[in-house]
Amino acid sequence: MNDTNYSELLNNLLPAFGETLEMCGIALLLAVVLGTPLGVLSYITSKQSICQNRVVNLFVGFIINVIMSTPFVILLVLLLPFTRFVVGTSIGPEAASVPLGIVAIAFYARLVEGNLHAIDKGVIEASLAMGATWFRIVTNVLLPGAFSGMIRGLTVLAVTLVGYSAMAGIVGGGGVGDLAIRFGYYRYQTDIMIITVLLLIGLVQIIQTIGEKASRKVQK
Numbered sequence: 178m179n180d181t182n183y184s185e186l187l188n189n190l191l192p193a194f195g196e197t198l199e200m201c202g203i204a205l206l207l208a209v210v211l212g213t214p215l216g217v218l219s220y221i222t223s224k225q226s227i228c229q230n231r232v233v234n235l236f237v238g239f240i241i242n243v244i245m246s247t248p249f250v251i252l253l254v255l256l257l258p259f260t261r262f263v264v265g266t267s268i269g270p271e272a273a274s275v276p277l278g279i280v281a282i283a284f285y286a287r288l289v290e291g292n293l294h295a296i297d298k299g300v301i302e303a304s305l306a307m308g309a310t311w312f313r314i315v316t317n318v319l320l321p322g323a324f325s326g327m328i329r330g331l332t333v334l335a336v337t338l339v340g341y342s343a344m345a346g347i348v349g350g351g352g353v354g355d356l357a358i359r360f361g362y363y364r365y366q367t368d369i370m371i372i373t374v375l376l377l378i379g380l381v382q383i384i385q386t387i388g389e390k391a392s393r394k395v396q397k
Contacts, residue, residue, distance in 0.1 A: 189356055190376075196270040197352035197380075200345065201338045203274040208281035208334060213327075215241070215282060216289025217315055223290075227301065227311045237286075244283035249341050252276050253350075273350030277341055281334060288330030292323035325396040332388025336381050343377065353377055 215237065221227050222234040244252070253276050257267045260275040296319060304314045320327075343354025353373050361370035 189360075193351065193353045193356040194376075194380075196350075197339065197342050197354075199270045200274050200277055200342045200350065200352055201335060203271075204277035204281040204338050205331065205335055207278035208285035209331070212282040212285030213289055213320075216286035217293065217319070219286060219290045220293040220319075221311060221315065223294075227305065227314055241283045241286055244279060245287065249276070249280060249344055252280065253345065268350070270351045273342065273345035273352070277338060277345065280341065281338060284337065285330065285334050288334065289323070289327055292326035292330060293319050295326065296322045325392050328388060328392040328395055332385060332392070335384045335388065339377060339381055339384070 219234060219237045219241070222230040222237070224231075224234075247255070253273075256276045256279065260272050261267050263275050264271045266272050300318055300322070301314060304318050309317070342350065342352050343357065345352060345354060353376060357370055357373035360366060361368075361373060
């Protein structure tokens with residue numbers, strides 16, 4: 178590979194990282210804003226929970242399972258019409274944020290639900306005995322009790338989204354994945370592929386470190 182190609186790579190690297198962070202950031206925001214209440218809804222409507230409702234629970238669970246069981250590359254293609262409707266285009270980081278956000282919402286909802294199930298049932302029963310409403314139990318008992326685990330779940334989700342954002346490069350989503358495909362795969366330049374993979378590994382390590390420190394701090 179010549180110097181000109183390396184120079185071109187460096188000129189495209191920073192914008193590509195910015196696109197990756199943009200895609201993952203939007204998806205994480207959607208996960209927190211929409212995935213958290215969806216996970217809470219799935220938990221409180223489950224069997225022997227505070228607002229048991231089999232119909233709602235089955236419906237929510239079905240939607241989450243359908244999204245999570247569909248391979249992301251296929252979901253990217255299936256959601257192209259919806260993506261165009263939402264953002265007006267099917268390429269670029271904003272377009273890739275739509276399927277990433279949908280996956281993130283479902284993924285995080287399941288993580289939130291799992292953390293809520295881990296809370297001691299005795300605490301919930303004591304709150305009910307004192308006359309607490311379901312809303313107060315959710316806001317004052319469930320979410321604070323599961324907060325540390327939810328941060329760990331958000332860290333796992335962030336790491337997963339970095340990998341998914343790389344796949345989004347296949348359909349012109351931009352980001353580091355798109356850079357790896359254009360410079361490494363299409364030009365048969367293995368060194369570029371290795372560089373981009375190492376950069377993604379470094380990004381994942383940074384996310385993991387920040388998430389673990391935040392979780393331990395909250396737990397204390």
